Amino acid sequence: MRVSLFITCLADQMYPEVGESVVRLLHRYGCEVDFPELQTCCGQPAYNSGYQDEAREVARNLIRAFDHSDYVVSPSGSCTGMVHHYYPQLFENEPEWKAKAERLIAKTYEFSQFLVGVLGVKDLGAVFPEKVTYHPSCHAMRLLGVKSEPGELMAHVEGLELIDLPRKEDCCGFGGTFAVKMADMSEAMVCEKAANVCATNAGVLIGTDMGCLMNIGGRLNKENKPVRVMHLAQLLEEGVKNGERKHGK
Structure with a gap:
């Protein structure tokens, strides 16, 4: 392919x-x-x-x-x-x-x-023993209808504990040029999103859009919150490597 x-x-x-x-x-x-x-x-x-x-x-x-x-x-x-x-x-x-x-x-x-x-892949043999929360980006969810796929992939990651993010459907405030044109409103939105992330007590935040991850990660970093921010692909690749080490491949 x-x-x-x-x-x-x-x-x-x-x-x-x-x-x-x-x-x-x-x-x-x-x-x-x-x-x-x-x-x-x-x-x-x-x-x-x-x-x-x-x-x-x-x-x-x-x-x-x-x-x-x-x-x-x-x-x-x-x-x-x-x-x-x-x-x-x-x-x-x-x-x-x-x-x-x-x-x-x-x-x-x-x-x-x-x-x-398309590939029909849900279980990659990944291992990631961490508490994780997931932010669904607005455009993936609302424009593309990507709702279940990230969760299906994470559900098959051994050791991963997925903690539901409060008000997860809310925008993080990035919105591309919105964050520049409406900076005060954008900041209020990302502050709320970061607080909800911290409320889960998860050590890792996962997303599927770099704009969201950059925005939320930047806020968490500014507040000195010890939350690791990763794209779903990074989580899965690291998990695959962990799985190979665990099973001696």
Whole structure:
């Protein structure tokens, strides 16, 4: 199975280790992974700021970058959600590009969605004996409908104790350009989210979007809270290594 990695801006610039974890796990299940270097941003920052013409140009470039791909997998529900939910709107008056956008949509998946829904993988043989809580990102949950997949993957991790996050459906306050335009409101939201994370007494916070993890992790760090912040792919890769050591593989 040939898969192209859609790394996203935040992973590329700030969390490259998340992309590495995704690639290693995909290789583990027989995927041949490539990285189209033509890819840049999905266009979401421009789109959210009202610059639709600029977002359209960026979107065209992403469509070109993955034109050859059989599957496109991303460690971000937000960027994947942008492609799925907003690309048809961007090209509603351009039939040729709308058709190209729809072809990209049909083969583009968020990481956990791809593992569970396409590869049929739920149990990776991972071991992670920690108390963990999970923040579901707004875009993955609401735009893509990614709800059960992360939980299904974590449910099969040996030793992992998943503690329900209070008010987990609430936004963390990042929202891309929202955090810049509405800084005071964004800060109030992330303070509440960080307090809810701490209320679980979990030692690890898991998420599927780097924007959320950066925002919540930054707040936890500012408050000197000893909570480790990880992307789901990092948790699974570390758990797989733990499992191999435990079972002598």
